[in-house]
Amino acid sequence: MPPLTTTAHALLGLLAVQPWTSYELTKQMGRSLQHFWPRAESKLYEEPKKLVAQGLATATTRTVGRRTSTVYAITPAGRRALRRWTATPGAGPVLEFELLLQVFFGDHGTKADLLDNLDACAEWAAERTRTNIEVAREYATGTGPFPARTAQSTLVAAFLTRHWDAVADWAAWARGVVEQWPDDLSAATPPWEVIREVAARPLPPSPIGRIRSAEEA
Amino acid sequence: MPPLTTTAHALLGLLAVQPWTSYELTKQMGRSLQHFWPRAESKLYEEPKKLVAQGLATATTRTVGRRTSTVYAITPAGRRALRRWTATPGAGPVLEFELLLQVFFGDHGTKADLLDNLDACAEWAAERTRTNIEVAREYATGTGPFPARTAQSTLVAAFLTRHWDAVADWAAWARGVVEQWPDDLSAATPPWEVIREVAARPLPPSPIGRIRSAEEA
């Protein structure tokens, strides 16, 4: 009985809403959770089998013509496991950002490449923002999926919006800074005002002792 | 001759600054790059060997007493590979955020647990902000490491600051929202103003045709 992974709990969360086929689970993970818990499609087909093996979900086979599909449903034990999971503090955000790495080492390339990379960041953020606006309009007109879950969804959407705005704002700001730099990037002047602003902040109080940072859990 | 990974290029970037021992490379990755390119320590010992195999770096063994350490240095071919990499647009940000997942499925737990998870997010952000301020103060007083790289570092630090601020702001805001909710989370009222604000934004123009999103690259 190996301990359940976070992905298993995510699937339990979806199953707690309603039963789904494996295919629908992968679609759902791709649509709504991909932005903060991206997982490979093939693994999303494997995972629910483990839930069944642990008695946290049931699988029923449905047949259409000569094709079969598996419908998963959560069990009371599954709901208990889900509830237990929400009570155990999980990991904080983990970020992978190759374009930022390229900006960090941008002085080993050309100024034009650096600007291109910043533009790619801006375009990435614009793309997310575009679909974000479309989804928000659906919810605003009451045509969004799962209206009963709007409260939770909006809380999450509020974070993602801030996140994508942060990327967009930064990319636009950084472009303005880099445009002022000479072609020889080793002679670039740092935007000191950023350093000064952060240095001038008061240190937030550290919770001495009892608290450990979230990702240790 | 398999194509180089992003991690390999990150190490080339470090080696372009100065030669390092494997141990120093792992420390450096842990200190500066961990926030946007986290990698397992054991792999950071393996990776430079591949660079040497491809002729992008050289390894020299140094002996202190009866202990040996390997010093890696970049070659001209390594610098060319690094330059080529900065000219090929990389992937956009990829986020993993378990606490957000727990917030998303928070309606299957208690309100108290939901608030705890939001507090954990706030504490995570406060922790990052703390070390961020300390580092900024070093640079402000001119005592930061690698002053010649301050321009690039500041560009990256500006993004990370925005990112951590976004987490902190969101966690504080979400706490305020959830506090207003009843104990029965299924009766929670969504913060509609978020949806309205996003829905009211003009759609950013989509670059028809030529551009593909960053992460396809």
Place this chain on the structure above:
DNA sequence: CCTCCTTTACTCCCCTGGGGAGTATGGCGG
């Protein structure tokens, strides 16, 4: 001077997960 703890300096290995390839059938548009 001796001891012990921390830092330096790695190697090994199991297993999770990414991700592409492959295989079929159902349904629908033209």
Place this chain on the structure above:
DNA sequence: CCGCCATACTCCCCAGGGGAGTAAAGGAGG
């Protein structure tokens, strides 16, 4: 009725995570 897209999966290679294990150097404290 043909072809394409959506549905519904399985298989497998290999990159990478991460913990365990090993060992010597350096420094702090008695």
